[in-house]
Amino acid sequence: MRASGAAMSIGKLGRSAVGESAFRMEARGVSKVFGAHRALDHVDFGLLPGEVHALLGENGAGKSTLIKILTGAYQPDGGEILVDGAPVVLNSPLHAQTFGIGTVYQEVNLLPNRSVAENLFLGHQPTRFGLVDRRRMERESRGLLARYGLDIDPGSELGLHSVAVQQIVAIARAVQLSGKVLILDEPTASLDRDEVRRLFEVIANLKREGLAIVFITHFLDQVFALADRVTILRNGKLVDTCRLDALTRTELVRKMLGKDISFSGSTSLKTERPTTEVLLNFENFGRRRSVRPFNLTVHKGEVIGVAGLLGSGRTEMARIMFGIDPADEGRATMKGAPVGLRSATEAIALGFGFCPEDRKADGILGELSVRENIVIALQGKLGWFRALNRDEQLDLAGQFGEAMDIRAASLDMPVKLLSGGNQQKVILARWLATDPAFLILDEPTRGIDVGAHAEIVRTINRLRDDGMALLVISSEIDEVVAYSSRVVVMRDREMVAELRGEDINPGVIVQAIATHGETAHHEAAT
Amino acid sequence: MNRMALRNVVNTQTVALVGVLLLNWVLFPGFFRIEWQDGRLFGSLIDVLNRGAPVAILAIGMTPVIATKGVDLSVGAVMAMAGAVAASLVVAGYPAWIAVSGALALGLACGIWNGILVALLDIQPIIATLVLMVAGRGIAQLVTEGSIVTFSDPTLVFIGTGSFLGFPMPVVIAFALMVLVTLAVRKTAIGLFIEAVGVNRSAATLAGIRSRLLLIVVYSISGLCAATAGIIVAGDIRGADANNAGLWLELDAILAAVIGGASLLGGRFSIPMSVVGALIIQAMNTGILVSGFPPEFNLVVKAGMITLILMIQSPLAGHILGWFGRGKRGAA
Amino acid sequence: MHFNKFVLAAGIAAALSSSAMAADMTVGFSQIGSESGWRAAETSVTKQQAETRGINLKFADAQQKQENQIKAIRGFIAQGVDAILVAPVVATGWDDVLTEAKDAKIPVVLLDRGIDGPEDLYLTSVASDQVKEGAVAGGWLVETVKDKPCKVVELQGTVGSTPAINRKKGFEQAIAGHSNITIIRSQTGDFTRSKGKEVMEGFLKAENGGKDICAVYAHNDDMAVGAIQAIKDAGLKPGKDILVVSIDGVPDIFAAMVAGEANATVELTPNMAGPAFDALAAFKKDGTVPPKFIITESKLYTPADDPKGEYERRKGLGY
Secondary structure, three states, X not given: OHHHHHHHHOOOOOHHXXXXXXXXXXXXXEEEEEOOEEEEEEEXXXXXXXXXXXXXXXXXXXXXXXXXXXOOOOOOOEEEEEEOOEEEOOOOHHHHHHOOEEEEOOXXXXXXXXXXXXXXXXXXXXXXXXXXXXXXXXXHHXXXXXXXXXXXXXXXXXXXXXXXXXXXXXXXXXXXHOOOEEEEEOOOOOOOHHHHHHHXXXXXXXXXXXXXXXXXXXXXXXXXXXXXXXXXXEOOEEEEEEEHHHOOHHHHHHHHHOOOOOOOOOOOOOOOOOOOOEEEEEEEEEEOOOEEEEEEEEEOOOEEEEEOOOOOOHHXXXXXXXXXXXXXXXXXXXXXXXXXXXXXXXXXXXXXXXXXXXXXXXXXXXXXXXXXXXXXXXXXXXXXXXXXXXXXXXHHHHHHHHHXXXXXXXXXXXXXHOOHHXXXXXXXXXXXXXXXXXXXXXXXXXXXXXXXXXXXXXHHHHHHHOOOEEEEEOOOHHHHHHHOOEEEEEEOOEEEEEEEHHHOOHHHHHHHHHOOOHHHHHHHHO | XXXXXXXXXXXXXXXXXXXXXXXXXXXXXXHHOEEEEOOEEEEHHHHHHHHHHHHHHHHHHHHHHHHOOOOOOOHHHHHHHHHHHHHHHHHOOOOHHHHHHHHHHHXXXXXXXXXXXXXXXXXXXXXXXXXXXXXXXXXXXXXXXXXXXXOOOHHHHHHHHOEEOOEEHHHHHHHHHHHHHHHHHHOOOHHHHHHHHHHOHHHHHHOOOOHHHHHHHHHHHHHHHXXXXXXXXXXXXXXXXXXXXXXXXXHHHHHHHHHOOOOOOOOOOOHHHHHHHHHHHHHHHHHHHHHOOOHHHHHHHHHHHXXXXXXXXXXXXXXXXXXXXXXXXXXX | OOHHHHHHHHHHHHHHOOHHHHHOOEEEEEEOOOOOHHHHHHXXXXXXXXXXXXXXXXXXXXXXXXXXXXXXXHHHHHHOOOEEEEOXXXXXXXXXXXXXXXXXXXXXXXXXXXXXXOHHHOOEEEEOOHHHHHHHHHHHHHHHHOOOOEEEEEEEOOOOOHHHHHHHHXXXXXXXXXXXXXXXXXXXXXXXXXXXXXXXXXXXXXXXXXXXXXXXXXXXXXXXXXXXXXXXXXXXXXXXXXXXXXXXXXXXXXXXXXXXXXXXXXXXXOOOXXXXXXXXXXXXXXXXXXXXXXXXXXXXXXXXXXXXXXXHHHHOOOO
């Protein structure tokens, strides 16, 4: 295929080095201004057929703005867009589709209560005598899905399948409708390891077929595993476009941040400081059909890491501890005194805090301001009638916003306008404002950019040093190793290991997760 | 608070109200004329306030409900029931205070019932309150046996038609309720909690808000407001008309809250602005009456005006106006 | 027949008609529901009428639903009643069930409202003449004001409803040719007391505080009662400063008449069943086929017609 040949022949970056017609899609000097804020500043971006092109950048770097311009959701204020060398004006994502440009978002934008086939063909169903030809639609769907390695019933409801399958269905739909350019906006953020692997196979196949693919992610491993070239943006400006085989991980991160970050890989940063003061003790604590009874002692000033696959019971354990789904077995004591933990309100009154895994569904109050999002838990603790007035709220939000380095134009702007990383910091600030003794963090670094990631890891270490007890659930094993003084491993809704000292290393953890772990794998993948 | 008050004075709602009033004035030059008569203010503007009071009171209760991402369809039926109970009690010889307390207690009970269905049984609000919307009117008809229960109890009549400092009692009651409920939600944390639950109930609960209790309280306030409106409407016509009292007023109350800036998806709310919304609706009704339009045009004129107001308030219009104003700030 | 004194009249009627004939008659009555006071009164008068005639009445309340009425009628047919009274909630969709009744040789009498369907499906229909009601009200006004100029405000019923259209039409016919009487404002009060009051308030403001209004014509008494309150609130005397004429004859308008606040009402009698039973009795006795449309009387009541007595007579009927 000509496309892959072209990809091979491209030496380095930049459109000047390349014949213009080589780009399947190109943005030349595009700018976008929101009020006084220049979100994109003369950015060039070229996409070759048959390549996976990663788009990287910190919060506010301009990634999503560029994507919205490429898909027609925004109109650029300057510069031009070319498809196959010809200038085009893209009025809307639907219009962009007619030029062969399709997009798949992190949150699958399909109809979960309709069948897989209907989702694939929605808007262009095959018809017979003016009616939808369901049988033909399902037959064609089966063929289409097979090309993506999916053996599922096209007549089944989409929502019954895992997020990964839904994602692949979304890709199949986008490719079928568009066919030239596929933009994947954080497609792996809510997938587990197996699902990511499966998705990568699909993407690699599409690449071989000559599709030009833009890939946006926060996972550097995935960038190196999948992408051919990378474009890095910072503060709305183009930093560089280069081939990945000519780049080390450190160089890439430096380009993104414009500085070296203080944590990397599995180098252990934690200071082993064993504490003896017991804060909490969970004895035979469990809940039917949720998590088998477990024993866990939590000391002041320690981070307990929780490792395990999706569905292993790690989140369920957190929910039981926090009283959301109260335990129906065992008992919990705090500083020796029995505690009930029958509701979140009760747990919070005892000094617990909980950053949930699903930030959007369970964490942020999207329409409310950054200020209100930060004070809400403290206000909840104070009750209905001891209201914090506006000035007190601003003080608190300012103080904890600063401590977490939240980047918001104003404390009164809706929190939903912040980036994922900043939203996560807001939720952390919310709990820090309550001065908690025990903080549970469920996947605190998922789906956020490198800078915010480092910030949160630093915060975890700082809080631990200040004497707080933390329970951190994460699927980033390197990360767990980096900050945990103890690691508990969950498998099949059961606590299967408690690792200390030398045992806290990726090898041992992976082994603990993996032993007899096949069932969990299957559950998570299908 | 001051900054908020300032921001709230000039906005689309007040501009729309002034616009409708001015339009009425163009159609009927005597619209703004107010006289002092028999110890009370008398004029079309007072009519707008007085006739708008029941819907305003419903909207005061409806707005927090809508802010929790709920809706209370039962308020019209609760009005009918409250009126029926109050009227039947005075006709049966009970003193007015018992009749009023009985009606309010009934409103409270209805609110708690709705709240339990929504908060504890997790029934969708539109369905949960539909139960009482349908059954409530039937209960009211049972109480009145299908007829208008006429009474002449001076206290009840005073609540509906009396005056205080020259203002009709319904206006005084609506204003007092507006101030009371606004202070109750804004001087405590309840307002913030209502918005938090409306925006994201799960997140609010995880942040330690007792969302179930909050929902029951919010629906109870709505029930109490509806009962108050029911007593006023009965007092106004000196009779409880179970068939017609409060009929379709739940929709006017929802509309008032929406004109007042509340979103049916929950979140931000302003009780004073909902009251302004109720007055906008009533200003249109009164304007139609004094302007002399044939009645066949009533609904068309009303629908047209409301569409216009909602269009002006729509996000798209906000964006368009935004371009002319300070420009738009957005996320990158 | 004097329907105004229907209790007495019914007694006489019962005495006159062959009681042996009536006593073994079983009649099913499918009522719409109890959406208004008048409807409730019709129900209680019908029961009274049946009782005084010794008729065994089977009553079914349809709660405003045609499907319930059809069910009730089928039930009556299955029970083998001698006749069926129906106050149809809507005009269409009766052909099937009335054909079933016809096949079972059970005569059907329509009360109060008509249907769109073949006339042979029912024995007769008893109803008032709404145009005439409006005309009687208008005629009263013409006679009362004579040659003096009179500006009238009109409180219409629900927009587009048949009684509103007909009562408006009748009134306009009656005042046609009397150029001294003009309708200056007309708005809908939805047949309710509170809307009647609200609309009247608007009229009073719009017409120089009510000083320019000579009379108010309301399509029903409930709206008139509301309007009376509005007139009083405006500092005027209803019945004197502004004449009040309306239609229906509910107890509260007689109470207003006693207080001198209402001037005239045209009765819509709730006794539709009396003439229906009479027609049925005659039909059963010797096959006398009644006229297809029995029109009830539209009687005018003024303060001269013992309003206090009329009030007392009506107040127990469920208005």
